[in-house]
Amino acid sequence: MPRTAFFISDGTGITAETLGRSLLSQFENTDFIQVTKPYIDTLDKARSLVGIIESTAERDGIRPIVIDTIVDQAIRSIVAEAPAFKVDIFSTFLAPLEEELETHSTYTVGRTHAIGRDDVYMHRIEAVNFALDNDDGARTHQYQEADIILIGVSRCGKTPTSLYLALQFGIRAANYPLTEDDLDENGILNLPPSLANHRHKLFGLTIDARRLSAIRTERRPDSRYCSMDQCMQEIGQAEALYRRHNIPFIDTTRFSIEEISTRMMNETGLQRRFSPR
Amino acid sequence: MPRTAFFISDGTGITAETLGRSLLSQFENTDFIQVTKPYIDTLDKARSLVGIIESTAERDGIRPIVIDTIVDQAIRSIVAEAPAFKVDIFSTFLAPLEEELETHSTYTVGRTHAIGRDDVYMHRIEAVNFALDNDDGARTHQYQEADIILIGVSRCGKTPTSLYLALQFGIRAANYPLTEDDLDENGILNLPPSLANHRHKLFGLTIDARRLSAIRTERRPDSRYCSMDQCMQEIGQAEALYRRHNIPFIDTTRFSIEEISTRMMNETGLQRRFSPR
Numbered sequence: 001m002p003r004t005a006f007f008i009s010d011g012t013g014i015t016a017e018t019l020g021r022s023l024l025s026q027f028e029n030t031d032f033i034q035v036t037k038p039y040i041d042t043l044d045k046a047r048s049l050v051g052i053i054e055s056t057a058e059r060d061g062i063r064p065i066v067i068d069t070i071v072d073q074a075i076r077s078i079v080a081e082a083p084a085f086k087v088d089i090f091s092t093f094l095a096p097l098e099e100e101l102e103t104h105s106t107y108t109v110g111r112t113h114a115i116g117r118d119d120v121y122m123h124r125i126e127a128v129n130f131a132l133d134n135d136d137g138a139r140t141h142q143y144q145e146a147d148i149i150l151i152g153v154s155r156c157g158k159t160p161t162s163l164y165l166a167l168q169f170g171i172r173a174a175n176y177p178l179t180e181d182d183l184d185e186n187g188i189l190n191l192p193p194s195l196a197n198h199r200h201k202l203f204g205l206t207i208d209a210r211r212l213s214a215i216r217t218e219r220r221p222d223s224r225y226c227s228m229d230q231c232m233q234e235i236g237q238a239e240a241l242y243r244r245h246n247i248p249f250i251d252t253t254r255f256s257i258e259e260i261s262t263r264m265m266n267e268t269g270l271q272r273r274f275s276p277r
Numbered sequence: 278m279p280r281t282a283f284f285i286s287d288g289t290g291i292t293a294e295t296l297g298r299s300l301l302s303q304f305e306n307t308d309f310i311q312v313t314k315p316y317i318d319t320l321d322k323a324r325s326l327v328g329i330i331e332s333t334a335e336r337d338g339i340r341p342i343v344i345d346t347i348v349d350q351a352i353r354s355i356v357a358e359a360p361a362f363k364v365d366i367f368s369t370f371l372a373p374l375e376e377e378l379e380t381h382s383t384y385t386v387g388r389t390h391a392i393g394r395d396d397v398y399m400h401r402i403e404a405v406n407f408a409l410d411n412d413d414g415a416r417t418h419q420y421q422e423a424d425i426i427l428i429g430v431s432r433c434g435k436t437p438t439s440l441y442l443a444l445q446f447g448i449r450a451a452n453y454p455l456t457e458d459d460l461d462e463n464g465i466l467n468l469p470p471s472l473a474n475h476r477h478k479l480f481g482l483t484i485d486a487r488r489l490s491a492i493r494t495e496r497r498p499d500s501r502y503c504s505m506d507q508c509m510q511e512i513g514q515a516e517a518l519y520r521r522h523n524i525p526f527i528d529t530t531r532f533s534i535e536e537i538s539t540r541m542m543n544e545t546g547l548q549r550r551f552s553p554r
Contacts, residue, residue: 003378012536012539012540013539014295014535014539015296015298015299018292018296019292019295019366022346022366023367023370023371023374026367026371026374026382026383027378027382027383028383029380029383030378038539038543039539039540039543065377085377087374089299090303092369093364093369094303096364097300097303097342097362097364100342101280103304105304106303107303121492122492125434125437126495128436128437128440129436132409132412135409157402159406159409160405160444163405163440163444167437167441167444215398215399257401257444258289262290262291262315266316
């Protein structure tokens with residue numbers, strides 16, 4: 001019998017949801033139905049949400065979990081009436097923080113990285129444009145301006161990782177696919193010319209061959225490209241290249257894009273281009 | 278005199294950082310130096326971190342704030358020795374949740390969306406590929422498969438929003454730039470042909486003219502393209518088009534990409550393609 005968990009906010013809901021997921025992931029043996037309710041920013045929306053929580057409690061036969069970051073006091077007090085087990089993040093931590101900081105909380109709904117905030121948005125958009133312009137080895141003459149250059153065989157996760165690095169940290173990430181030409185014996189001995197001058201910026205991705213074969217099958221079924229033999233050979237050669245040239249690399253098989261990106265930042269010491277508000 | 282805040286985790290640090298930023302943003306009158314320390318997953322790393330916190334406390338002349346989501350008990354107890362004001366998220370909430378759920382927490386470091394988890398990763402990667410293939414009106418014949426089609430004048434925020442929707446929610450977002458041809462009088466009366474059949478999927482973006490002019494100036498300085506006159510005219514026409522065809526739209530000027538995306542999801546009722554773990 002699954003238990004319903006509501007992540008509730010008067011803003012985007014990102015904080016409530018992020019924390020809520022983390023907390024609930026600590027209970028691996030419990031099934032949860034997870035529901036995010038952002039922008040609960042009027043009394044009416046709060047009342048109608050209480051109605052939803054009530055009928056959920058009835059349906060489930062057990063009170064839902066509510067994890068919220070509502071700032072507005074009037075709205076909070078309505079949500080407080082819902083029949084739920086409440087994890088009230090802000091009221092739990094704000095009072096002790098007020099005491100420690102010797103100041104009052106301003107109780108404002110979060111506003112982060114607004115497009116109107118010149119510096120942050122410009123860094124983000126420039127990094128996204130950089131990732132797009134330098135995706136999949138499309139161009140190599142801008143590598144001088146790259147913060148990092150991801151390399152790896154086709155379909156190992158380079159593009160989503162580059163985009164995540166750009167959006168989340170403002171990092172200018174190029175990515176370059178290692179092709180069969182790059183991976184022959186001579187290629188492993190000598191880095192592809194476009195990469196050789198930027199060795200210190202290179203970061204390798206690798207992946208389990210079975211997983212790669214499955215991903216490639218989605219794209220091009222029944223091809224040599226997606227065969228286990230081909231995947232194993234390319235991966236073996238790519239890893240040989242990383243080792244030969246002392247290029248740090250990460251196995252993406254067990255990690256999310258978030259984890260790959262934060263691990264790279266951590267291992268290279270790359271600094272994010274904008275500081276979150 | 279700024280106060281230092283550490284966001285500490287044995288995983289990516291995303292939860293500690295997200296919650297930490299939210300909490301600190303409630304203290305607008307206090308200056309914070311915010312430092313994220315992810316992957317504190319060995320006793321040695323924990324000890325060296327305590328050293329950093331100690332010297333930070335000395336430098337600042339006041340103890341730092343520590344917001345952490347460390348799961349491992351041995352590592353926690355080392356970090357607990359640091360001279361800091363601690364917001365210990367997990368120990369605060371896990372015990373009450375254990376009681377409510379009548380089960381023990383499994384105390385595992387968070388692992389979300391691993392590339393190895395077929396369904397989630399496939400949705401993400403397909404959505405990212407869709408956004409890339411359908412960026413900037415490059416193609417219009419796949420609109421049948423789009424979840425949403427973002428429209429707006431050049432440089433109003435369409436591309437980063439499409440990519441965020443893809444990465445974060447697995448939403449297939451195409452985007453189409455409204456050009457001068459689309460925005461003449463006939464264009465406003467009649468939607469561009471490639472959009473006309475997908476009216477229910479359209480979502481408009483608009484932006485403050487001054488802001489747009491500044492963004493365009495970065496790309497093409499001293500051009501007609503970036504002039505205030507041109508920006509004002511295009512924006513006026515785009516908004517007229519939205520109103521004429523009852524297309525919902527959002528002003529991106531005051532919002533972050535996160536906010537634009539979550540507001541769109543909320544207003545359209547679009548459902549994310551993968552459920553977070």
